Each structure stands twice: as C-alpha cells, then as structure tokens.
Amino acid sequence: MISDKPESCPDATNPAVAPVGFRPLYRQVKDAFIKRMADGLWPPGFLLPSESVLAGEIGVSQGTVRKALDELAAENLVVRQQGKGTFVAQHDEKRILFQFFKLVRDDGIPRFPESQVLAAEVAEASAAECAGLDIEPGARVARVRRVRFIDGDPLIVETLSLPDAIFPGITEGEVPNSLYAYYSSRYGVTIAFAREKLKAIVLSPEDAAILGRPAGHPALQVSRVALALDGRAVEWRVSLCLTDDAHYSASMR
Amino acid sequence: MISDKPESCPDATNPAVAPVGFRPLYRQVKDAFIKRMADGLWPPGFLLPSESVLAGEIGVSQGTVRKALDELAAENLVVRQQGKGTFVAQHDEKRILFQFFKLVRDDGIPRFPESQVLAAEVAEASAAECAGLDIEPGARVARVRRVRFIDGDPLIVETLSLPDAIFPGITEGEVPNSLYAYYSSRYGVTIAFAREKLKAIVLSPEDAAILGRPAGHPALQVSRVALALDGRAVEWRVSLCLTDDAHYSASMR
DNA sequence: CAGTGGTCTAGACCACTTT
DNA sequence: AAGTGGTCTAGACCACTGA
Incomplete structure (x- = not known):
C-alpha cells in the first residue's frame, strides 16, 4: 500500500511535495517503481510482475498501475511487449543508437561506433567538472580520453569525467566500448536522461592530429x-x- | 460516429491500414481531430468542445476522447488547462522559444530573436531544395534570406525556402519575424514537426561579414x-x- | 456555483505470445 | 488454453477556473 487514503491526501510519505499539494496516486506508484529500479531490485532486463499482480500488491x-507504467514507458525506463510483459529497459546497442547517439553519417544509416582509449587517470576535479557534475571542489574524478571510429574512420575524440565516489576503480580495468551498459552491470548505475550543449569550434593541433585533419578544421x-x-549527474x-x-x-x- | 463496430474492424474508412490490421478507436478519433485542425475548422487558439460533448458527438x-487528446497534447498540438478547457496550440512566442528555437546564450536565459530580411525572391527550386522539400524538379520556391539578432548582436544568418505552391506571394509583403504564426494566419498552414541536421562549418567571407566575424570563423x-x-514538408x-x-x-x- | 479537465476504480473484451 | 498488455466503457469523485 502506498497510502491509506488515496483521495486528496498531500502524501505524508513525501514531505517535499506539500507546497503545491496533491500528488496523484499513479505518480506515487511510478516513483516507487523508479526506486525499485534505482535500488537494483528491478535490474535492467527484469521482467516485471503483471499489472494485475502489481496492483494487488x-x-x-x-488502471492506476497502468498509468504509472505508461509514463515510465514514455520515458524509456521500461519497455512493454504485448503478450509477453513489461521489462526494465536495458542499455543495449540498439537503444543507445536510437536514444543517445545522435551523430550519423550523411547517408542516414546509423552505425555503432568503436572506441579506443587514449588515456585514463584519476585526479582532482577541475572547476568545469565540478560545475557539470554538481560535486564539491576537491572531489576526485576519473577521466577517460578516447577516440571513436565509424566504419574505421576516426570521427570523435572525447573526454569523459566520472565522479570517483560513484565509479571507484573504473580506470583500473579495461574500459569497454559500451559504457552505459558497463555503468549498469558493474556499478548498478542506470543512465536515464542526458542534456547536451552544442557548439562549433575549430580543432586544436593535438585533437586535429588524432582525427587526421589539419589544425583549425x-x-x-x-x-x-x-x-x-x-x-x-x-x-x-x-x-x-x-x-x-x-x-x-x-x-x- | 467514426465506425459502427468499434471492435476488431480493420477500419473500412481508411484502406491504407489493412496490412497491420487494427486501428484503435482513439487513434481514429485523434486523426479526425487532426483533420479538423488541418482543415481550419479548429484554428489555432480555438477552444475545443468539452470531452463529454465530443464523446457524445x-x-x-x-475516456476514448480523452486518450485521443492525451496524444495530441503529448505532441504539442493541443494545450489543456484544467478548469478551462482544451485549446488548439498556437505558435506564440513562448511556444516557439520552448519548442523550436534551440539556440540559447551561454547564460542559459532564453531570448526571442529579432530578424532583418536581407533579400527575398521567387525562383526555380535547386536540387537541394527539391530534395529537402520533397517537390518535383522545376517547381518554384520563395527564398528569404535574413539575419537574426539576440540582444542586438547578429547571431544567425539563414536562408529559408518555401514552396510557392503552398505560400504564394509570401515575398511580396513584409516578411514578419514570427514566421510560424504567419504561415498559420495567412496561409492556414500549421507547423507540427521539424527535423534538424547540425554540422560545424566555417563562415564564407560573405556570411562572416554579415555576422561581424572574420572569414573562416x-x-x-x-x-x-x-x-x-x-x-x-x-x-x-x-x-x-x-x-x-x-x-x-x-x-x- | 456550474463546468472543465484530472484521477481512480471496476469490469469487459481484444490482440498477442507462449505453452 | 492461459497469461500478458491494449482498448473501451461507465461512473464516481477531486482540483481548478471563472462567473
């Protein structure tokens, strides 16, 4: 049971909600489901109990369970398959390609990139990293620098910064190509949402060399x-x- | 009435649907609503009849009307306001800013750009225009070239191509700043969806001069x-x- | 106050998958 | 045939708006 009196209760279980008042039942159910996923009770790929079983529990x-699952499906956190059931979403190659990887060759055919790690280290977070990751100054981050290839051509050079507190030791082993699946399997961290800012720049001599273009490209x-x-974050x-x-x-x- | 037998009928009114079979009732209702909007029966800003009235009609x-409106609201084609009603979406400044204008200053505060038209003409469509607009070679298009300013700074120079068959005479009068509202009010054309492809380039001498930057920027x-x-398109x-x-x-x- | 959309329930039946 | 999600209905009540 989520609350004894579904009607008009300002949700005693979640005090952060009082100001606007009123939190629909299905949203409480949805939050409970998200919590089960975040806690690892429902790992990626997990087949959820049927809607009627969940409703009974x-x-x-x-119908209320259904509406909660509707929203989770709209946010790509679960996947429904008629006749089979509802599954916790997985960061498989196909999902990444559709959802997170927006760079496609001009022919329009999406391809999954391969990666080659150039360097990995753990260091104190820079000011930019603190701002981006919302961590306190002095915290440690893992940095991974890698090149990504499509059809064998180097198209991307990128630097990742990961809070060491969340991903301890990630630079020690082999860093795999499919990072989001790795975050999930090794650290139980599921990426649910991302924001991107795009700018046009010109390549530094170092980056240009890696990508096989002249500096200033x-x-x-x-x-x-x-x-x-x-x-x-x-x-x-x-x-x-x-x-x-x-x-x-x-x-x- | 949309169909006499809602159940399992492959929708005799829409033959293009047979292959997969089965078109849910609420989707037929949704399509009927879209048609009313496209035909100008329900213009932007129009207050729809209440859900129960629509259901009766x-x-x-x-509940079925509600599900149709749910999808239209998710696609930003209608806007619901509890206690007031459901309205056909309008291309007002605020919506454009949230929905279609993705360029923001680094301070993060969204601002609406002003425009200055540099040139306007009607000519035969280029190959690129034919491909982009899905029109046959030889068709005529209106071209508008303009600069856009944010906070008085020229940030964007752009060229628009519009099929002359859809927007006849659009280059003859003043071309307003809010184009999507103009398409709607003068031509009854509502923009519902857009696709964008982004590349980093360097400015030609002409474009650079307009934007006040050196060529090659x-x-x-x-x-x-x-x-x-x-x-x-x-x-x-x-x-x-x-x-x-x-x-x-x-x-x- | 009446009218609107929003939530919640309960039950029936359909479409799809698997056994 | 049994079990799943998907659709559709009907009715009750809540939250919000505006007269």
Missing part, C-alpha cells in the same frame, strides 16, 4: 551531462565530432 | 525541414549560428 487498481563540440535514475563528457561526412540529428514536435 | 466514451550550420499537420531553412557566446541545447531521455 500495492493495493490500487490495475571545424568540429562539433558536444558537451553532455548524463543523469542517473535518481537524478544525480554521474557523467560529463565533451566530444569533438567531425561533421564533414556526418551530422548531428535532432527533431522536435 | 462522435459516439464514443469520454567556425559556425553551427542547422538545416531544418518543417512539416505541416498533414505531414507535408513546407519549409526548408539553413541557419548559420555563431556559438562563441551561445549554444544549441538538446536533451534526451
């Missing part, structure tokens, strides 16, 4: 902050992308 | 195709944006 109607700088299920990355033969794809409605 | 339950090239309610624009003090903002979940 929680003590609400099946234009490139798309993509700065991403990725947020976990609980809303914490857990990854900051700055990617420099060649767009001579590729573009960043966006759409809006 | 169409002969479905109020980097800029963000945004190519947008805008689609009307019925899915037709009705506008193609290529914008060159200075990102020294601004960025293109994107997010994904």
Whole structure:
C-alpha cells in the first residue's frame, strides 16, 4: 500500500511535495517503481510482475498501475511487449543508437561506433567538472580520453569525467566500448536522461592530429551531462565530432 | 460516429491500414481531430468542445476522447488547462522559444530573436531544395534570406525556402519575424514537426561579414525541414549560428 | 456555483505470445 | 488454453477556473 487514503491526501510519505499539494496516486506508484529500479531490485532486463499482480500488491487498481507504467514507458525506463510483459529497459546497442547517439553519417544509416582509449587517470576535479557534475571542489574524478571510429574512420575524440565516489576503480580495468551498459552491470548505475550543449569550434593541433585533419578544421563540440535514475549527474563528457561526412540529428514536435 | 463496430474492424474508412490490421478507436478519433485542425475548422487558439460533448458527438466514451487528446497534447498540438478547457496550440512566442528555437546564450536565459530580411525572391527550386522539400524538379520556391539578432548582436544568418505552391506571394509583403504564426494566419498552414541536421562549418567571407566575424570563423550550420499537420514538408531553412557566446541545447531521455 | 479537465476504480473484451 | 498488455466503457469523485 502506498497510502491509506488515496483521495486528496498531500502524501505524508513525501514531505517535499506539500507546497503545491496533491500528488496523484499513479505518480506515487511510478516513483516507487523508479526506486525499485534505482535500488537494483528491478535490474535492467527484469521482467516485471503483471499489472494485475502489481496492483494487488500495492493495493490500487490495475488502471492506476497502468498509468504509472505508461509514463515510465514514455520515458524509456521500461519497455512493454504485448503478450509477453513489461521489462526494465536495458542499455543495449540498439537503444543507445536510437536514444543517445545522435551523430550519423550523411547517408542516414546509423552505425555503432568503436572506441579506443587514449588515456585514463584519476585526479582532482577541475572547476568545469565540478560545475557539470554538481560535486564539491576537491572531489576526485576519473577521466577517460578516447577516440571513436565509424566504419574505421576516426570521427570523435572525447573526454569523459566520472565522479570517483560513484565509479571507484573504473580506470583500473579495461574500459569497454559500451559504457552505459558497463555503468549498469558493474556499478548498478542506470543512465536515464542526458542534456547536451552544442557548439562549433575549430580543432586544436593535438585533437586535429588524432582525427587526421589539419589544425583549425571545424568540429562539433558536444558537451553532455548524463543523469542517473535518481537524478544525480554521474557523467560529463565533451566530444569533438567531425561533421564533414556526418551530422548531428535532432527533431522536435 | 467514426465506425459502427468499434471492435476488431480493420477500419473500412481508411484502406491504407489493412496490412497491420487494427486501428484503435482513439487513434481514429485523434486523426479526425487532426483533420479538423488541418482543415481550419479548429484554428489555432480555438477552444475545443468539452470531452463529454465530443464523446457524445462522435459516439464514443469520454475516456476514448480523452486518450485521443492525451496524444495530441503529448505532441504539442493541443494545450489543456484544467478548469478551462482544451485549446488548439498556437505558435506564440513562448511556444516557439520552448519548442523550436534551440539556440540559447551561454547564460542559459532564453531570448526571442529579432530578424532583418536581407533579400527575398521567387525562383526555380535547386536540387537541394527539391530534395529537402520533397517537390518535383522545376517547381518554384520563395527564398528569404535574413539575419537574426539576440540582444542586438547578429547571431544567425539563414536562408529559408518555401514552396510557392503552398505560400504564394509570401515575398511580396513584409516578411514578419514570427514566421510560424504567419504561415498559420495567412496561409492556414500549421507547423507540427521539424527535423534538424547540425554540422560545424566555417563562415564564407560573405556570411562572416554579415555576422561581424572574420572569414573562416567556425559556425553551427542547422538545416531544418518543417512539416505541416498533414505531414507535408513546407519549409526548408539553413541557419548559420555563431556559438562563441551561445549554444544549441538538446536533451534526451 | 456550474463546468472543465484530472484521477481512480471496476469490469469487459481484444490482440498477442507462449505453452 | 492461459497469461500478458491494449482498448473501451461507465461512473464516481477531486482540483481548478471563472462567473
């Protein structure tokens, strides 16, 4: 049971809500589901109990569970399959390609990039990293610098910054190509949301050399902050992308 | 009434649907609503009849109308206001700013740009325009070239291409700053969706002069195709944006 | 106060998948 | 055939707006 009196109660279980008052039941249910995912009770790929079973457990109607799952599905946190069930979303290659990787070659065919790590270290966070990751000055971060290839061509050089407190030891082993799946499997951290800021810049001599272009060549700088299920900023990355033969794809409605 | 037998009928009114079979009632209702908007029966800003009235008119339950409106609201085609009613979405400044204008100054405060038209003409469509607008070779297009200012600084120089068949005479009068509102009020064309491709480029001497930067300065090239309610491509624009003090903002979940 | 959208419930039946 | 999500209905009540 989430609350005894569904009607008009200002949600005693969540005090941060009083000001506006009123938190719909289905939203409380949704938050409870997110918490189960964040806590690892419902890991990626997990088959949820059926809507009617969940409704019985929680003590609400099946329609209310459904509305909670509707929103989770709209946010790509669960995936529904008619006849089979509802699954916690996984960061498989296909999802990453559709959801997070917006750079596509001009032919329009999406391809998954390969990666080669150039350097990895743990150091004190810079001011920019503190701001981007919302951590206190002096905290330590892991930095990974890598090149990414599409069809064998180096198209992206990027630097990732990860709070050491959240990803301890991540630079020690091999850093895999599919980072978001790795965050999930090794650290139980699920990336749920990301914000990006794009600028046009010109390449420094070092970056240009890595990408096989002359210094001063234009490139798309993509700065991403990725947020976990609980809303914490857990990854900051700055990617420099060649767009001579590729573009960043966006759409809006 | 949309169909006599809601259950399992493959929708005799819409033959293009048979292959997958099954078109839910609420989706037929939604399509009917979109058609009313596209036909000008429900113009932007129009207050829709209440859900129960619509349900009675169409002969479905109020919940089915609600689900249709849910989807339209999710696509920003209608706006709901509790206690007041449901309105057809309008291209007012605020909506444009949130929905279509992604370039913001680095301080993060969104501002609406002003525009100054540099040139306007009607000519035969180029190959690129034919491809972008999905029109046949030889068709005529209106071209508008303009500069856009934020806080008085020229930040964007762009060229718009519009099918003459859809916007006849648009270059003859004054071309206003808020184009999407103008498309709607003068031509009854509502922009519902847009796709953008972004590249980093360097400015030509001409564009650089307009934006007050040296030739070869980097800029963000945004190519947008805008689609009307019925899915037709009705506008193609290529914008060159200075990102020294601004960025293109994107997010994904 | 009446009218609107928003939430919640309960139950029926459909479409799809698997056994 | 059984179990899942998907659709549709009907009715009750809540939250918000404006006269």
